[in-house]
Amino acid sequence: MAINSVWVFAQVTNGAATTGTLELLTKARSLSSNVTAVLGGDASGVAAQLGEFGATKVYATGDLAGKLPGVAVSGAMKAIIDGGDKPDLILFPQNYEGRDVLARLSVKLNKSVLTNSIDVAVDGDAVNATTPIFGGNTLVTTTFTGEGPYLVAFRPKSFTAEASGGAPAAITAAAVPDLGATGGAKVTAVHVEESTGPKLDEANIVVSGGRGLGEADKYAMVEELAKLLKGAPGASRAIVDAGWVPYSYQVGQTGKVVKPSVYIAAGISGATQHMVGMKGAKNIIAINKDKEAPIFGIADLGIVGDVHKVLPKLIEALKGR
Amino acid sequence: MNVIVCVKQIPDPALPGALDGATNTLKRDGKLILDDSDAYGVEMALQLVDAAGGGEVSIISMAPNGETAGMRTALAMGAAKGILVSDPALQGSDALTTAKVLAAAVQRLGGADLIIAATESSDGYTGTVPEQMAEVLGLPSVTFAKKVKIDGGVLKANRQTEEGYDEVECALPALISVTAGVVEPRYPSFKGIMAAKSKPVEEVTASDLGVTPAGWAGAGQKVTLVAQAEARQAGEIVEDDGESFGKIVAFLENLKVI
Numbered sequence: 001m002a003i004n005s006v007w008v009f010a011q012v013t014n015g016a017a018t019t020g021t022l023e024l025l026t027k028a029r030s031l032s033s034n035v036t037a038v039l040g041g042d043a044s045g046v047a048a049q050l051g052e053f054g055a056t057k058v059y060a061t062g063d064l065a066g067k068l069p070g071v072a073v074s075g076a077m078k079a080i081i082d083g084g085d086k087p088d089l090i091l092f093p094q095n096y097e098g099r100d101v102l103a104r105l106s107v108k109l110n111k112s113v114l115t116n117s118i119d120v121a122v123d124g125d126a127v128n129a130t131t132p133i134f135g136g137n138t139l140v141t142t143t144f145t146g147e148g149p150y151l152v153a154f155r156p157k158s159f160t161a162e163a164s165g166g167a168p169a170a171i172t173a174a175a176v177p178d179l180g181a182t183g184g185a186k187v188t189a190v191h192v193e194e195s196t197g198p199k200l201d202e203a204n205i206v207v208s209g210g211r212g213l214g215e216a217d218k219y220a221m222v223e224e225l226a227k228l229l230k231g232a233p234g235a236s237r238a239i240v241d242a243g244w245v246p247y248s249y250q251v252g253q254t255g256k257v258v259k260p261s262v263y264i265a266a267g268i269s270g271a272t273q274h275m276v277g278m279k280g281a282k283n284i285i286a287i288n289k290d291k292e293a294p295i296f297g298i299a300d301l302g303i304v305g306d307v308h309k310v311l312p313k314l315i316e317a318l319k320g321r
Numbered sequence: 322m323n324v325i326v327c328v329k330q331i332p333d334p335a336l337p338g339a340l341d342g343a344t345n346t347l348k349r350d351g352k353l354i355l356d357d358s359d360a361y362g363v364e365m366a367l368q369l370v371d372a373a374g375g376g377e378v379s380i381i382s383m384a385p386n387g388e389t390a391g392m393r394t395a396l397a398m399g400a401a402k403g404i405l406v407s408d409p410a411l412q413g414s415d416a417l418t419t420a421k422v423l424a425a426a427v428q429r430l431g432g433a434d435l436i437i438a439a440t441e442s443s444d445g446y447t448g449t450v451p452e453q454m455a456e457v458l459g460l461p462s463v464t465f466a467k468k469v470k471i472d473g474g475v476l477k478a479n480r481q482t483e484e485g486y487d488e489v490e491c492a493l494p495a496l497i498s499v500t501a502g503v504v505e506p507r508y509p510s511f512k513g514i515m516a517a518k519s520k521p522v523e524e525v526t527a528s529d530l531g532v533t534p535a536g537w538a539g540a541g542q543k544v545t546l547v548a549q550a551e552a553r554q555a556g557e558i559v560e561d562d563g564e565s566f567g568k569i570v571a572f573l574e575n576l577k578v579i
Contacts, residue, residue: 107456113447116446126545138548139548142545143544144541188488188490189488193486241357262578273334298555302556304560310566
């Protein structure tokens with residue numbers, strides 16, 4: 001089936017479209033000249049930016065007034081489709097809101113979903129999505145069958161955002177229909193967790209700690225090293241589950257995907273869950289006691305040693321510079 | 322207060338995963354265990370029922386071959402009963418079909434004040450089933466809840482966001498998905514393990530639930546190619562001799578990042 005129209009679920013933060021949105025728009029315009037962004041919020045401040053990256057039109061719901069985007073935006077999308085504007089493919093970011101909108105819409109349209117994908121391509125009549133499994137060792141190609149819209153969520157950084165210089169996207173109001181009982185959840189307060197230094201998924205250098213640190217207090221070494229290198233601290237799922245650091249620090253399949261210039265894994269064995277989130281780093285340094293640890297299989301520099309001995313010396317050496 | 326927890330019984334994540342050569346789906350024919358991610362939901366449910374001063378926790382699961390080993394773990398922690406949906410016709414079901422099946426299992430239990438699931442499973446991790454269930458059941462939902470309480474019949478949760486978290490209030494009945502670490506799951510006691518053996522687990526098929534299995538044809542997508550990703554090569558591995566930090570400094574210098 002040819003792709004005539006592609007939608008992108010767009011997100012805005014601090015008055016600008018998110019990098020993930022721009023990545024998806026860049027991909028979308030390579031598949032079709034008819035790219036529409038759908039935004040849960042007000043589009044007046046971002047229509048130019050969305051257009052610059054390939055959207056010709058943006059459907060915007062206006063302020064959601066505390067409604068969660070999952071129910072509200074999927075409801076608006078369904079109403080637009082019922083009204084006759086039906087896309088062949090809808091691209092979602094693999095994140096909290098993207099997953100919710102995708103899931104609700106799949107039920108409303110009775111369509112399957114594909115998540116965690118890294119690419120999508122049109123090959124003749126087939127629309128193929130690529131999804132890594134088993135920690136990224138194996139790539140699965142899935143072909144959509146039957147009628148669209150096909151619903152796919154993509155991992156962050158699957159595509160590189162590039163402006164096309166397009167005109168501002170034309171804004172069309174999209175009404176959120178009556179949500180009934182499903183609209184029973186309301187956001188009552190928003191908390192922004194201030195972090196100093198670069199964001200984990202944008203940092204040039206990431207230093208992550210794992211179970212090999214032994215105890216929660218030792219994570220301070222990871223933070224100190226990250227700070228010295230002007231990087232961001234990250235973590236394996238094991239120490240997030242153990243409550244040492246917040247979920248927002250997690251690198252991996254169920255956390256952030258990072259692609260820094262340098263990734264330093266301290267006391268991380270390299271479970272596939274973790275590797276899928278960091279193996280895209282340009283350079284990987286691993287420090288682990290166990291020389292059989294899988295992380296050494298992908299490290300450019302591997303130190304078989306105790307993080308409690310190596311990290312303090314490394315920190316001292318960097319401080320002295 | 323009655324709470325239903327959705328649990329998945331998965332192949333041991335410590336063992337390497339494999340695909341079924343004929344169907345290109347995850348092999349799930351070996352021993353299955355309770356997905357670690359689901360232990361948090363079970364614990365959360367037990368604590369909320371405790372705090373409410375009455376009610377019970379039920380467990381629902383979908384698994385091949387009548388597998389209940391993972392459900393027994395949840396029952397040993399303190400859940401009262403369970404429904405297992407086991408049906409060869411459901412093999413290869415996608416997330417949407419799974420959500421329809423689990424939603425029907427919720428209805429078979431007569432619904433609940435609260436339904437809890439993990440944010441995603443550790444084996445397939447599609448990550449949409451909870452929100453799809455909520456839509457099928459016509460319920461409000463709070464996904465990625467990292468702190469949950471019931472206050473005056475209203476659910477209050479902190480929901481993870483990209484920038485921090487949102488405080489969300491939600492009317493009951495509702496569905497929530499909880500992140501790992503939201504509570505500390507208890508270990509089943511010996512008494513709990515013994516008691517779990519005699520707790521009722523009803524085994525039903527898709528047709529018992531009135532769900533038509535979509536099977537392979539109904540999924541709207543098929544796997545057409547499985548290939549190995551380009552492997553990343555290992556570089557230099559050195560044993561720490563007390564001076565190996567110097568290797569790291571030199572490596573970083575060479576990259577001009579320090």
